[in-house]
Amino acid sequence: MSAQMTSPSTQTNTQERPTTVNGDLRCALTDKVIHADEAYWAPPLVTAKELIVTILRTLFQNPGALGQILMAEQPNVPYAADARPELGRRRSIEQVKLLGMLLLLAALLVVPIVILVG
Secondary structure: OOOOOOOOOOOOOEEEEEEEEOOEEEEOOOOOOOOOHHHHHHHHHHHOHHHHOOOOHHHHHHHHHHHHHHHOOOOOOEOHHHHHHHHHHHHHHHHHHHHHHHHHHHHHHHHHHHHHOO
């Protein structure tokens, strides 16, 4: 779910809150309306599926931009304070899924080599 908010008029550092916000903020996780002073600002939740699809799409459409896409700092989005535990839980789940997929990929690359050599 993406954050729906009117962009801040000034924001010098992505770790700082915007000085002014026009309109309502919505929690990027629960879509609940929140006030700017109550918002917890953090990078958006990126799922393993979104990451893989983005990497593959970029590899086939514009491989030169892959480094920029993977290394660019993401703008912070607002979360409701009560959504922090759920956000942490979801981030942990996505990290475990990505680690599992990377280990599976490594196994698929290593096992045939071991079988051919041994």
